[in-house]
Amino acid sequence: xxxxxxxxxxxxxxxxxxxxxxxxxxxxxxxxxxxxxxxxxxxxxxxxxxxxxxxxxxxxxxxxxxxxxxxxxxxxxxxxxxxxxxxxxxxxxxxxxxxxxxxxxxxxxxxxxxxxxxxxxxxxxxxx
Numbered sequence: 001x002x003x004x005x006x007x008x009x010x011x012x013x014x015x016x017x018x019x020x021x022x023x024x025x026x027x028x029x030x031x032x033x034x035x036x037x038x039x040x041x042x043x044x045x046x047x048x049x050x051x052x053x054x055x056x057x058x059x060x061x062x063x064x065x066x067x068x069x070x071x072x073x074x075x076x077x078x079x080x081x082x083x084x085x086x087x088x089x090x091x092x093x094x095x096x097x098x099x100x101x102x103x104x105x106x107x108x109x110x111x112x113x114x115x116x117x118x119x120x121x122x123x124x125x126x127x128x
Contacts, residue, residue: 050085
């Protein structure tokens with residue numbers, strides 16, 4: 001019970017840190033102890049904040065769920081959170097060649113995961 005409570009607290013903190021860095025225009029806040037002036041570093045911080053959102057969400061889901069979650073669903077959730085953070089990175093930081101390439105790479109990866117997940121669900125035989 002104590003471990004679940006600790007995971008819940010840490011997951012909530014991860015969600016707050018992620019949303020704070022993704023949804024605010026400035027990434028320089030009390031959470032990051034260094035001053036970030038470089039555009040590429042801001043883009044990287046926002047991308048990692050999307051990963052924080054995904055991990056925080058999945059950790060909370062893991063605590064309160066009794067069902068097994070497939071790895072494809074976990075990867076797809078993290079990918080969606082990363083795309084969410086990239087969209088806000090475009091809004092606040094603008095478009096760079098690197099950020100656009102990463103966005104399309106992650107979007108392609110997410111679409112492939114989604115396709116394979118649907119394909120596997122269609123192949124499962126429920127007549128056991």
